[in-house]
Amino acid sequence: xxxxxxxxxxxxxxxxxxxxxxxxxxxxxxxxxxxxxxxxxxxxxxxxxxxxxxxxxxxxxxxxxxxxxxxxxxxxxxxxxxxxxxxxxxxxxxxxxxxxxxxxxxxxxxxxxxxxxxxxxxxxxxxxxxxxxxxxxxxxxxxxxxxxxxxxxxxxxxxxxxxxxxxxxxxxxxxxxxxxxxxxxxxxxxxxxxxxxxxxxxxxxxxxxxxxxxxxxxxxxxxxxxxxxxxxxxxxxxxxxxxxxxxxxxxxxxxxxxxxxxxxxxxxxxxxx
Amino acid sequence: xxxxxxxxxxxxxxxxxxxxxxxxxxxxxxxxxxxxxxxxxxxxxxxxxxxxxxxxxxxxxxxxxxxxxxxxxxxxxxxxxxxxxxxxxxxxxxxxxxxxxxxxxxxxxxxxxxxxxxxxxxxxxxxxxxxxxxxxxxxxxxxxxxxxxxxxxxxxx
Numbered sequence: 374x375x376x377x378x379x380x381x382x383x384x385x386x387x388x389x390x391x392x393x394x395x396x397x398x399x400x401x402x403x404x405x406x407x408x409x410x411x412x413x414x415x416x417x418x419x420x421x422x423x424x425x426x427x428x429x430x431x432x433x434x435x436x437x438x439x440x441x442x443x444x445x446x447x448x449x450x451x452x453x454x455x456x457x458x459x460x461x462x463x464x465x466x467x468x469x470x471x472x473x474x475x476x477x478x479x480x481x482x483x484x485x486x487x488x489x490x491x492x493x494x495x496x497x498x499x500x501x502x503x504x505x506x507x508x509x510x511x512x513x514x515x516x517x518x519x520x521x522x523x524x525x526x527x528x529x530x531x532x533x534x535x536x537x538x539x540x541x542x543x544x545x546x547x548x549x550x551x552x553x554x555x556x557x558x559x560x561x562x563x564x565x566x567x568x569x570x571x572x573x574x575x576x577x578x579x580x581x582x583x584x585x586x587x588x589x590x591x592x593x594x595x596x597x598x599x600x601x602x603x604x605x606x607x608x609x610x611x612x613x614x615x616x617x618x619x620x621x622x623x624x625x626x627x628x629x630x631x632x633x634x635x636x637x638x639x640x641x642x643x644x645x646x
Numbered sequence: 647x648x649x650x651x652x653x654x655x656x657x658x659x660x661x662x663x664x665x666x667x668x669x670x671x672x673x674x675x676x677x678x679x680x681x682x683x684x685x686x687x688x689x690x691x692x693x694x695x696x697x698x699x700x701x702x703x704x705x706x707x708x709x710x711x712x713x714x715x716x717x718x719x720x721x722x723x724x725x726x727x728x729x730x731x732x733x734x735x736x737x738x739x740x741x742x743x744x745x746x747x748x749x750x751x752x753x754x755x756x757x758x759x760x761x762x763x764x765x766x767x768x769x770x771x772x773x774x775x776x777x778x779x780x781x782x783x784x785x786x787x788x789x790x791x792x793x794x795x796x797x798x799x800x801x802x803x
Binding site: 549 | 740748
């Protein structure tokens with residue numbers, strides 16, 4: 374009888390032990406499903422767009438409008454750093470979570486706001502908490518353009534008012550933002566930010582960088598475009614650019630436009646173009 | 647009496663001022679595992695004197711360590727063995743508008759070849775069903791066995 378009582382007591386204590394473990398796991402599961410915040414995507418043309426710059430061939434360029442047509446954004450929580458330029462793909466690197474948004478094309482103006490304005494908010498969505506360290510996004514054609522540039526270029530007293538339309542649809546796959554701060558961290562009821570960075574010095578070069586630097590060697594510059602101006606006006610679209618630029622210059626322009634997308638200082642892989 | 651002398655001696659030694667030994671020096675050492683990185687530009691040139699920022703797994707938002715690469719783009723650090731920091735250590739290197747981030751899996755202060763191995767050794771989460779059954783059975787037998795033991799000893803008397 375005493376043995377039966379002892380066994381019964383042991384089983385009762387065991388039941389209490391197991392039930393407490395089960396309740397703990399359930400409460401953790403409930404807490405996890407309630408943890409969400411906001412994930413925001415911003416686009417940044419950096420000081421090149423906001424303040425202007427001097428091209429590799431000496432043209433002082435200032436932008437009034439820099440239009441981008443952005444769509445199909447997906448943010449991923451990768452188990453480790455995602456380096457698509459080092460061979461990482463969405464197939465060989467596991468992700469624990471992904472959030473897709475902006476399934477319709479949105480046009481943004483990187484030059485909007487004052488000189489020191491913040492990067493432009495593209496879209497934001499509710500997202501599970503966590504660290505989003507990879508992003509895919511597209512530049513999509515609307516009205517024959519993926520990118521539109523409007524502004525003024527000046528050199529040695531000559532002024533050219535330019536209105537350029539490029540049509541280079543591109544899909545980018547990028548790792549983590551590389552900059553002063555770490556981005557992409559979503560905490561409960563907080564907003565985490567992802568950034569796409571457009572490096573327009575890749576198109577026109579930069580007088581602040583050495584002439585033999587790869588940036589300037591690969592950039593088109595502005596002079597080949599200035600040579601196509603009619604008086605003080607330059608208005609060209611993709612079709613006219615392909616017809617009027619030399620094949621070498623058109624290829625340089627194409628390569629530079631495709632390579633615009635970055636994540637801060639981090640490079641992106643071009644999935645399709 | 648001998649015990650009394652013994653404890654008095656201990657008390658006397660403990661009361662000795664430590665300042666009499668302050669001018670000495672000592673070196674302690676231990677063997678540990680360090681992580682050495684080398685950062686290069688795409689053209690193969692080293693990222694010399696580049697900014698290095700290291701993030702530990704337990705706090706991916708706050709830099710754990712900051713430093714600078716040497717002339718060869720090299721930087722070395724020793725990850726701590728805190729159980730909270732088992733997992734991927736993220737290394738960010740930046741210079742002149744160029745930068746990269748890479749992850750290095752570490753467990754117990756040592757590099758592991760496989761991240762999945764690191765994840766399976768982490769404490770307190772994601773037990774498999776088999777592990778839970780074994781844990782439960784062990785717990786049950788512990789209680790039952792203890793109850794039987796005390797019951798047996800009482801009946802033996």
